[in-house]
Amino acid sequence: MAYIINDDCINCGACAAECPVSCISEGDGKYEINADECLGCGACAGVCPVSAPQEA
Numbered sequence: 561m562a563y564i565i566n567d568d569c570i571n572c573g574a575c576a577a578e579c580p581v582s583c584i585s586e587g588d589g590k591y592e593i594n595a596d597e598c599l600g601c602g603a604c605a606g607v608c609p610v611s612a613p614q615e616a
Contacts, residue, residue, distance in 0.1 A: 562598035562616045563605065565591050569612040575604035 565575070569590035576584040576591055583597035584604060593604070595616065604613040 561600045562595040563593050563600065563602070563613045564595070564616045565593055565604075565612045566614055567612075568610045570610055572609065574607045574609065575613055578603045578607045 567590065571590055573586070573591065580601065580603060581597055581599055583594040584591050593613070605611065
């Protein structure tokens with residue numbers, strides 16, 4: 561199941577650096593996950609300091 565990034569995102573970029581398939585990019589005020597490319601591995605959730613990435 562793909563992940564999404566909720567509004568708690570503080571735009572730090574930790575999730576993007578950890579993503580093994582580089583499907584996370586900086587959006588307008590928060591990072592965004594391309595659901596079509598997301599493996600659902602949870603690596604982004606594991607490094608996020610505010611738990612913004614959540615299972616969709």
